[in-house]
Amino acid sequence: MSYRFFSMILALSLCGIAAAETNPPEVVAALGLARLHDAESSAKTAQLERARAKGLIAGKSWAPLLEPSPIDVSRYSIRFFLDFDREVVSGSVEIELTAVHSDLTTVEIDAWSGLRILGVTLLEDAAFAFDSPRDLDFSHENDTLSIQLPRTLAEDEGLRLLVTYGGRAGHRGDGINWDYHGNGQRVAWTMAEPFGARVWWPCNDRPDDKAVVNVTVTAPNTYTVASNGLVESTTDHGDGTATTSWASIYPVAPYLVVMNVADYVYSEETYVTSQGTTMPVALYAFPEVADQAEDDLAVTPQMIETMAELFGEYPFIEEKYGNCTANFGGGMEHQTLTTISAAAIGTDWMPWLNVHELGHQWWGDWVTCADWRELWLNEGFATLTEWLWAEHLGESTLQNYLADSDNIGLFLGPVYDNPVPFSGTVYDKGAWVLRMLRHRLGDEDFFEGVAAYRENHAGEAATSEDLKAAFEGVSGRNLDQFFDQWVYGKNRPRFRYSWEATEGPAIRVVFEQIQQNAELFEMPLDIRVTTASGTEDHQIELGALAEQTIEIPLNAPATGIELDPNHWSLFLSALSDQPDLDLGPGYPGPFDAGQSFPGSPASLTIPVTNVGGNSLEISEWGFAYGGSEFSITAPTQLPFSLAPGATVELEIEFKSGGLNTRSNWLWIRSNDPDNLGITYARVEGHGGIFPGDFLQAPSSVSFGNVPVKGLDEATAEFSNLGGAPVTLSATIQGDEFTLLSEVPPVLEPGTRQTFLIRFAPETVGNHQGSLIFETDSGTWPTVEITLRGTGISAPHLLVTPSSLALGLVDNDTKEALVRISNDGTEDLHLLEFVFEGPFERSEGSAGTIAVPADEYRDIAVVSTAGQTGAVQGTLRIRSDDPTLPWATIPLNAVWVDDAILAEDQLAIPATASTAGLGGSWWSSNLVLLNTGNEDAAADLAFSPAGPQTTSGIDRTVTIQARTQRTLSDVVADLGHEGAGGMAVTTSTPKII
Numbered sequence: 001m002s003y004r005f006f007s008m009i010l011a012l013s014l015c016g017i018a019a020a021e022t023n024p025p026e027v028v029a030a031l032g033l034a035r036l037h038d039a040e041s042s043a044k045t046a047q048l049e050r051a052r053a054k055g056l057i058a059g060k061s062w063a064p065l066l067e068p069s070p071i072d073v074s075r076y077s078i079r080f081f082l083d084f085d086r087e088v089v090s091g092s093v094e095i096e097l098t099a100v101h102s103d104l105t106t107v108e109i110d111a112w113s114g115l116r117i118l119g120v121t122l123l124e125d126a127a128f129a130f131d132s133p134r135d136l137d138f139s140h141e142n143d144t145l146s147i148q149l150p151r152t153l154a155e156d157e158g159l160r161l162l163v164t165y166g167g168r169a170g171h172r173g174d175g176i177n178w179d180y181h182g183n184g185q186r187v188a189w190t191m192a193e194p195f196g197a198r199v200w201w202p203c204n205d206r207p208d209d210k211a212v213v214n215v216t217v218t219a220p221n222t223y224t225v226a227s228n229g230l231v232e233s234t235t236d237h238g239d240g241t242a243t244t245s246w247a248s249i250y251p252v253a254p255y256l257v258v259m260n261v262a263d264y265v266y267s268e269e270t271y272v273t274s275q276g277t278t279m280p281v282a283l284y285a286f287p288e289v290a291d292q293a294e295d296d297l298a299v300t301p302q303m304i305e306t307m308a309e310l311f312g313e314y315p316f317i318e319e320k321y322g323n324c325t326a327n328f329g330g331g332m333e334h335q336t337l338t339t340i341s342a343a344a345i346g347t348d349w350m351p352w353l354n355v356h357e358l359g360h361q362w363w364g365d366w367v368t369c370a371d372w373r374e375l376w377l378n379e380g381f382a383t384l385t386e387w388l389w390a391e392h393l394g395e396s397t398l399q400n401y402l403a404d405s406d407n408i409g410l411f412l413g414p415v416y417d418n419p420v421p422f423s424g425t426v427y428d429k430g431a432w433v434l435r436m437l438r439h440r441l442g443d444e445d446f447f448e449g450v451a452a453y454r455e456n457h458a459g460e461a462a463t464s465e466d467l468k469a470a471f472e473g474v475s476g477r478n479l480d481q482f483f484d485q486w487v488y489g490k491n492r493p494r495f496r497y498s499w500e501a502t503e504g505p506a507i508r509v510v511f512e513q514i515q516q517n518a519e520l521f522e523m524p525l526d527i528r529v530t531t532a533s534g535t536e537d538h539q540i541e542l543g544a545l546a547e548q549t550i551e552i553p554l555n556a557p558a559t560g561i562e563l564d565p566n567h568w569s570l571f572l573s574a575l576s577d578q579p580d581l582d583l584g585p586g587y588p589g590p591f592d593a594g595q596s597f598p599g600s601p602a603s604l605t606i607p608v609t610n611v612g613g614n615s616l617e618i619s620e621w622g623f624a625y626g627g628s629e630f631s632i633t634a635p636t637q638l639p640f641s642l643a644p645g646a647t648v649e650l651e652i653e654f655k656s657g658g659l660n661t662r663s664n665w666l667w668i669r670s671n672d673p674d675n676l677g678i679t680y681a682r683v684e685g686h687g688g689i690f691p692g693d694f695l696q697a698p699s700s701v702s703f704g705n706v707p708v709k710g711l712d713e714a715t716a717e718f719s720n721l722g723g724a725p726v727t728l729s730a731t732i733q734g735d736e737f738t739l740l741s742e743v744p745p746v747l748e749p750g751t752r753q754t755f756l757i758r759f760a761p762e763t764v765g766n767h768q769g770s771l772i773f774e775t776d777s778g779t780w781p782t783v784e785i786t787l788r789g790t791g792i793s794a795p796h797l798l799v800t801p802s803s804l805a806l807g808l809v810d811n812d813t814k815e816a817l818v819r820i821s822n823d824g825t826e827d828l829h830l831l832e833f834v835f836e837g838p839f840e841r842s843e844g845s846a847g848t849i850a851v852p853a854d855e856y857r858d859i860a861v862v863s864t865a866g867q868t869g870a871v872q873g874t875l876r877i878r879s880d881d882p883t884l885p886w887a888t889i890p891l892n893a894v895w896v897d898d899a900i901l902a903e904d905q906l907a908i909p910a911t912a913s914t915a916g917l918g919g920s921w922w923s924s925n926l927v928l929l930n931t932g933n934e935d936a937a938a939d940l941a942f943s944p945a946g947p948q949t950t951s952g953i954d955r956t957v958t959i960q961a962r963t964q965r966t967l968s969d970v971v972a973d974l975g976h977e978g979a980g981g982m983a984v985t986t987s988t989p990k991i992i
Contacts, residue, residue, distance in 0.1 A: 007532075015033070032775075061141035062421045063194075063372035066206055071097045073204050073211040074158075081876070081886040082219045082261060084186045087178040089168030090886035093201050094123065096211075097161070099153040102386060102654045107161070110198035110205035111145040112710065113758070115167045116554020116883055117202075119802025120147050121890050123872070124160040128965075130870055130937035130987075132805030132956035133162070133892045135975075142740075150973070163202045164802060166884035169712075171596040173991070175199030176259070180329050181342065186223075187262035189326040189339060194372050194421075197254035201327055208370045208461035215259055218243040219508055224264040226284045226324045228252055228335050246484035248336065250316050251459045258334035260324045268310065271301040271321070281321030282337070289325060289345040292324060297323055303355050306392050307362065312451055314460075315366035321358065333382070337962055352386050354686045359385025367454055370461040374416035376487075377467065385430060402567035406432065406582070409572060409675040410588035412682060414490045416464055428680050432570050433486045437471065439680035440482065440524055445475040464488075481544070490953035491518035491588070496611065498576040499561050507533075507558040508551045511542060514611055515572075516585040516960030520544035526568060527552065531562035537565070570673050571584040579642075580612030581672040589682030590663060591628075593654035595723060595750050597688045603633070604683070608668070610642040617641050617671045623683075629657050630683060659719055659752050668802030677765050688750035690934050691719035695780040696721050697773070703759040703789030708825050710798035710883045711760040713740070716785050718773060719752040727755075727776045734769020736761050761791025764825050795853070796824030797881040799889055806839075806863050806893040807939040808987055813864045815842055816952055818851075818889055820877065821856040829880045830857070837864050837873015839891045863893045870894050894937050894956055896987045908947055912979035913971035926970040926982065930959040932990030939985040940967075942974050947981030959991060 064854040077094035097107065111117065120138045123133055137148040147161065155798045170176035174196030190200060199207040215227040221242035233434045264284035271279045281300050304314050304321060314321065316336045327340040331353050344350050363381030366858040387722045390401040411429040412418075413878055418425050424774040438446040449471035453462065456470055468483050494515040502508050507529055513520050522544040533556040539552045563573055574580035584607040596602040610616035619639040623630045634651035642648060656662065663684040669677055688694075696719040706712045720726055726745050732739045740756040761767055769787040773802040797819040806816045822828035828851040833841055842860035851857050861875060873891040876985030881887075908926070930936050941951040954974040961967045967973055970982070984991075 006537050013085040033212070034910075043842065053540045054598045060348075061373070062419065063214065065373075065965070066208065066371045068100070068202060069206060069209050070100050070104055071204060071209075072100050073097045075208055075212045075214075076201070076203060076257075076259075078201050078215075078217045079215045080259065080542060080887065082188060082217065083885050084178070084188070086882060086885065087168055087170075088166060088882050088883060088885060089169045089176065089200070090163055090888070092164045092888040092890075093203070095161045095163065095202070095206075096158065098156055098158040100155065101153045102153075104654055104655065105149055105470050107147045107149060107159075107201045108161070108934045109145040109147065110143060111140060111163070111165070111202035112169075112171065113141060114171055114199070114713065115140075115165045115202070117145060118799060118887055121803035122146070122150065122159060122166075123162050123803070123890060123892075125151075126158040126160075128958035128960075130894055130935065130956060130958035132790055132807065132894070132953075133803035133872075133890050134955055135802050136161075143198060152877045154258075162803070162890050164799075164888045164890075165202065166491070166886065169200040171199050176326075180391050181262065181286050181327060185263055185286075185324065187286075188219075189260040189262075189328070190258055190322075190333060191328065191339070191538050192255040192257070193332065193790065194255060194737050197257060198367045201257075201258075203254045205254045205619060207253045207255060207368050207372070209768065210253050210368070210461070212250070212460065213252045214245065214247045215257070216243060216245040217259060217261065218240075219261050221900060222263060223261050224266060224284060225281075226260045226264065226322070226337055228256070228337060229319050232595060235908065243567070244328055248316075249318060250366075251337045253365075253461075255366075256333070256335040256338060256365055256784055257980075258324075258332075258337050260326060260337075261928070262338060263287065266325070267294050269298060271304045271314070271859040272533040273317065274308070275951075277317070279314065279317055282320050282321075284322065284324040284337075285345075289342050292346045293323075293325065296345055297354060300350065300354060303358050303389060306389065307355075307359060310388055310450075312448060312454055315362055315454075321361060323354070323357075323826065327701040333356040333357045333378075335361070336366040340583075351389075355389040356382045356386050359383075362454065366459060367457045368461045370466075372421075374419040374463055374646070375419070376426045376430035376433070376850075377462065378413060379422070379427045380434055383427045383431035383778065384434045386727065392863050399567060403437075406567075406570065407675060408678075408680040410492075411490075411570075412588060412590070412681060425931055429570070436486060436569055437479075437482065439526075441475050441477070443469060445471070449474040485521050487520065490517065491515065492570045492572065493518070493521040493827050494580075494582070495563070495571055495573040496576050496580065497563075497573060497685040499558070502551065505554045505557045506551055507554055507561065508549060509540075509547050509561065510547065510576075512576075513545070513549050514582075516582070517587055520546065521571075523569060523571075523733040525571075526564050526566060528562040528565040529554060529558050530562070531556035531558055568783045572674060574612050577613040578673055579610055579614045579616035579644075579671050580607045580674075581616055581618075581668065582611045583607065583679070583681055584609065586613065587681055591652075591666075591681060592682040593683065593685035595654060595688050596654045596656035596657070597691045597723065600691060601655045602685050603651060603653050604685075606641070606652065606681070607647050607668075608650050609647040610644055611673070613644050614643050615643060615663065616646075618668060619671075621668040624667055624680075627657070627664075628655065629662055629674040629685070630666075631662050652683060654683075654685030656685065656750070659687045659689070659721065659750055661686050663752075686748075686750040688723055691725065693779040694722040695719065695726065695775065695776050695777055695783055697783050697785055700786040700788060701757060701771075703787075703788050705792045706759055706761055706798075706826075707794035707882050708761050708764055708791045709823070710794065711758055712759050712789070713756055716755050716757060716771065717752050718747065718755060720747045720749055720782070722777075723749050725749055729774045730755075731772050731774075732757075732769065734787060736767045736789065736791075737769040737771075738773060754987055757787065759787070759789040761789060764791050764793050766790050774819065793825040795822050795826045795828035795879070795881050797821070797828055797877075797879050797884055797887055798823055799887055803890040803892070804861060805953065805956055806861070806891070807956045808896050808985055809863050809893045809936060810896055813862050814893070815860050815862045817858040817860055818875070819856050819858050820851060822851040822853055823879075825853050827852050830859075830877055831880065832878035833859070834876040834878075835873060835891075836876075836896065838866065838871055839873045863891075863895075866895055868895050892956075894987070908982040908984065910979070911942065911971050913969055914978050922979070924971060926967045926984075927964060928957070928959045928984070929964045929992040930961055930990055931992060932988055933961050935960050936986060936988040936991055938987065938991060939983075940970070940974060940978045941983045941985075942971055942980060943983070944978050944980035947983040953985075 075096040079091040119590040217225045225244040227246035232245040322337045359382040364378035391398040411425040453470035496512045499509045593604040704917040730743045738758040771785040773783040800819040829850040875889040911924040912922045
């Protein structure tokens with residue numbers, strides 16, 4: 001089946017283009033191909049809706065400008081416990097990071113505000129290896145987790161943090177999608193591009209900060225967990241659950257981390273490298289599509305081999321490549337495991353979708369766009385991968401593919417910082433830019449440049465300028481002009497040309513650049529000349545000139561000419577004696593009709609000019625998506641002719657069918673030889689309801705029942721139905737309600753704005769608030785939306801401390817207490833205690849524990865010393881807290897030799913952090929000097945009653961060999977206030 005024919009199927013079945021009774025088949029096919037990546041790009045674009053509502057996207061670009069990150073994350077260790085019944089997760093993420101610059105006092109991590117942060121723990125300060133974990137102060141608002149560090153970090157100093165949290169971890173397609181497949185079987189799958197990683201795990205959610213990632217998931221043991229990298233272990237707990245641990249040795253951008261869980265059927269192919277080593281090529285498929293998926297994707301190892309020959313070896317060769325089905329339109333290039341549409345299985349689209357996502361493993365995953373303005377580097381290279389696979393299949397396949405990929409003859413906007421997220425321009429023109437670069441440089445320099453780009457940014461992020469530098473370095477050419485016109489610029493050249501045979505024999509070709517919508521271009525151009533003895537292929541260089549004459553020596557007299565026979569370049573062209581339809585400087589659009597109201601349509605005029613040298617015959621026109629919103633009102637007669645140089649004004653009427661911007665593709669059939677005789681342009685209009693002053697908003701928003709201490713979110717749409725812009729500001733009343741969205745200062749006519757509101761009840765009962773908008777509307781200066789919700793009774797678990805330090809442990813067993821509090825309104829039941837590491841509950845602490853509302857229970861944790869050194873573990877507590885069914889508590893101890901410990905308790909009778917006389921503040925600094933040659937540890941314990949009456953340690957600290965450590969205002973630093981005594985227990989008598 002030809003690619004063009006398949007595009008027609010896509011157009012009718014996937015893209016919603018009007019059927020052939022309203023559009024010629026060529027239009028249906030062309031627009032279908034123009035939207036080939038729509039299933040994928042639409043799904044990815046949907047992830048932006050939440051970002052828009054939250055105000056993460058502002059200005060002309062959907063891609064926020066990223067300031068340099070103050071931290072560099074090197075590792076994430078993510079642990080999840082999935083509760084399909086309640087559709088919530090609980091768990092933790094360890095974050096290893098270093099400071100990028102000096103004077104770092106606060107670490108900011110992206111974390112969706114809908115996540116419930118239980119605690120933040122400093123697990124390890126690289127400068128003080130024996131320090132016990134300690135709870136850190138934090139705030140969590142506006143999707144940002146701000147963590148106050150206990151000391152100021154210098155450049156390159158590192159920390160290891162642990163964030164314990166829980167919640168639904170999914171929101172409007174971002175994060176975890178709690179879903180069904182087949183006959184109602186459950187599936188959880190993740191999606192995060194571009195801003196959604198923060199929704200399901202706290203991270204530095206930006207494409208330029210990559211880290212090694214471990215993902216550990218506990219789920220029903222009848223399900224399979226698929227993720228990045230390779231499986232390290234799977235443990236069946238014998239209680240209906242199993243834990244699977246995945247690990248990747250390669251750095252991963254946060255949006256490329258994946259966790260898919262379902263009753264997958266697993267199958268595997270093998271890829272054999274040129275060196276003879278092997279790698280698994282995995283498939284995780286829903287049972288209902290497993291057989292077909294295995295057939296469809298059996299070609300994947302061959303695709304990997306082909307791309308490895310062109311791009312270098314598959315970048316994650318020590319791990320795997322795989323596909324995993326989900327209820328998602330298109331594919332998502334998660335590193336080493338693509339999430340692929342189950343609906344695409346069995347379609348002719350699948351091989352192209354498969355190779356596109358595979359290409360991302362090199363371009364997007366191994367080398368990642370540095371920020372989202374550079375998205376074309378990901379998608380352009382991946383689309384080029386499709387073309388290279390077509391080239392592998394044969395020249396005719398490639399030429400059909402290339403002809404179809406530009407068969408509407410236009411792309412909207414530049415590839416860099418394109419204003420439309422995941423647009424066809426980013427995908428298809430991005431690939432054309434790379435193909436044209438290949439043509440300019442030649443295969444050798446192009447693929448060497450690709451190799452240099454990969455090597456220079458291996459496992460890292462890159463920009464368009466980095467790509468340019470790689471190609472310039474290999475080729476020795478200055479590519480400023482090329483990147484300015486094709487990467488940062490928009491549109492393409494339009495050539496009017498003529499030729500004549502001359503003596504020699506030779507051919508003389510005169511080129512004019514007549515485009516009105518772009519600067520002059522310079523480019524190489526292939527010319528195939530038909531001669532009396534056959535054909536000759538030549539390449540010429542066109543400068544950025546309005547007119548240029550090229551003379552080409554031939555072996556026989558010329559009889560004909562063809563430009564760019566192998567589809568290497570983007571341009572429009574016509575012989576000077578042919579008709580040539582031009583739509584003016586506004587082409588290709590979008591041409592804007594303005595605002596329409598019921599009974600008051602808007603209109604626009606597009607000049608249609610014959611810039612050619614022969615009569616232009618216009619026979620048909622229409623709008624590709626059908627409907628009655630757009631119509632052509634003049635000229636009224638078809639067909640008609642335009643003489644060379646003549647112009648007719650095309651009048652288009654727009655009658656709005658609703659609010660917001662509406663768009664369509666105008667198509668015009670003529671005898672212009674470009675694009676099969678059909679010219680396309682984008683038109684748009686803006687809907688309104690009343691030409692005067694009219695605002696609309698719901699009278700109320702209801703959240704229903706929400707557990708106390710829990711939260712829910714809802715939206716309210718504010719519409720400007722009138723004909724003039726209104727200024728806007730907003731306030732919210734009611735302590736339980738929060739406005740999450742940014743408020744635009746102006747709401748344009750005929751548009752609506754969606755506002756995201758959160759309800760978080762603190763008490764049982766009905767709650768009411770208001771969202772109040774102030775405007776400059778004379779009719780509606782104030783618009784008030786009533787907010788209602790009901791807090792229902794529920795338990796709510798708190799942990800103190802959120803990390804537990806047992807301190808120095810000799811050969812005897814040592815015990816410490818963790819306090820579980822219930823500040824909810826129902827009894828809390830602690831149902832299960834799971835320990836990892838050398839820790840356990842003390843005797844007499846077994847069984848389920850009930851914690852009444854506003855009470856607490858202490859859980860005794862013990863450790864028995866083994867080999868000396870710091871040890872760590874976790875305690876996971878399962879409860880009936882509806883929003884946090886599992887709570888994770890990190891545990892720490894330092895095992896020491898009891899002979900060293902004896903006789904080393906120091907009593908400091910007077911320590912303080914308290915108010916003194918005359919408004920002064922009394923505080924104590926503790927100075928510890930290690931006179932030995934090895935690092936040592938010390939337990940610190942404060943008590944108001946004096947150093948001999950402490951009931952447990954507050955912290956274990958490290959004193960490095962032959963150094964002094966000062967703890968300023970030590971009582972406050974340990975979390976206390978007042979005056980008393982301090983007990984210091986050391987691991988060596990060398991401490992003073």
